[in-house]
Amino acid sequence: MYKYIALFFLTTLLNATDSRDLVIDKLLKEVQLLKKSVSELKQNQIIVQNKQREDEQYVDELYDFAENTETRTLEDKLKFGVTFKTSIDNFSKKYADGYEVKSNNMWSNKLMLNMTADVTTDMKIYTRFSMFKYWGNGVKYPYSSYDNMQGRVPSDSSIYVERAYLDWLFNKKSYIPMAITVGRQPSADGPSHQFKDNTSRKATYSALLYDGAADGIVFTFDISKVISNHDSFFRLGYAKGFGYSESSTNVGNAYIGASNNDLKDTNVYGLFFDTTIPSIKHSLVQFSYSKIDDIVANHLDTNTTQNKNIGSLDMYGLMFEISNLKNSNIDLFLHYGYISSNSNSNDYMNYGGLLNAPNDSSSKSGDAIWLGTRYGFGEKQKYKIGIEYNHGSKNWVSLTQGSFDVYNKLSTRGDAYEAYFMYEINRFANLRLGYIRIDYDYSKSGWFIGESQKIDSALNTKNELKELQSIYFKMSVNY
């Protein structure tokens, strides 16, 4: 009996030993596998860490690069642009007495350096320096120092500050955002000269009424939300058309500009309303009223016994303009201007008074129309043709003394026709071949002083231009 019991325990013990070995083997294998996995994990972790380190280094490099670029951008307080124009004009002039003069091969250069400073997101300063001269001619044109002609008419190679103004936006998030523009204003090369110049709008006011440099202050009210029409602005403007100064009133090294009893400053006040035609994108409608008070007969004449204030002028304007009408590559514009004078009894020498003959102080009125179109065709509309027409009545006059072109065609008391063909070399440069013809019906186009007379009956007809023609070729780069 004891034998059997002993045999049973021995067998059981042997079996247990075998199964324990098996378990140990299994456990060992599992440990091996785990070791391998851990090792792989460690390797992967090292790879990931290395990759992460590389990425971090790359991000750091990118950050440094971005920050360097940002620093350089922040350092660039001024941005520059340049416009360069070369023209060849072939003039043909016919005077009232039949005398004809040709001025062919008249080359000129115009350089405009544009500079802007983004002081803050709400404040910007704009400046434009201009030089305009005929080739080979360093003679200073006497009227080039007229305040509104500076840098605008061919003269010597002097550089004038044509624009220098501060734009300050405030109440940006309010119902009526506002802006103040103070300084030498963007009042030259305005709409709709940009079509012929192949640029965007370059000034605030209709060029039929205003074209030239001007110092002033303009309050702009963005009333788009008020009238539920985008790009609608109401502007109030004040400018100094002429500021009196004389050497006898100097203090230190400077003259004091001061109105005196003999000659008052010319002040210009204006109301302007810009909006768009709701159904037409890229359209502009402008209504305006301006009062030019205390007009001075001759800005350059310092003799106040003969140079006087000759009266005031009310000027009304209306313009429509559409760019790329419904993607048709057609641009259209129409401007209308009306003036009414309030002459006083002052005459300037023997020229007379404001739009009047000597000893005449009657009120005069005049109007003008300017319209045109441009069509772009070919690949990317590189080719453009345009036509323009303007007509001014007997007493038409406006503030275009610093006009876009040398002809001051928008001051014409008569008819002016212009046609041109343009080739866009690239987005910045273009060539323009054009023809302009001006038929003067009345004398003294562009003059505030003196009575306008029918050209053929004008006194001293020898000096009265009856017809002006020019075939011109222009190259313009705006970068």
Next chain:
Amino acid sequence: MKNIIYSVLLLFIFFSINLNAFDAESIAKDLNLSAGSKAIVQWKRVFKSERKMKRYKIYTLSSEVKKSLEEYLINHAIDSDKPTVAGRF
């Protein structure tokens, strides 16, 4: 002169009623693309890269619309020729 004024005004009305075409500005707005956010060369790069066009959802547009959109974005890029008007940045 009145005839000329009337003719021009009629021409304005005629075109405003009869011409219709897609508007690149609206498409840009729909795609949340701000032309002034990039310079001319950067917009040109966008339209040369399929990956970037996919990113800006331009890829699905027809070639004609794409071309028009590209032209609009380039014409209004931050370094493009901008209007100069008092009180408007």
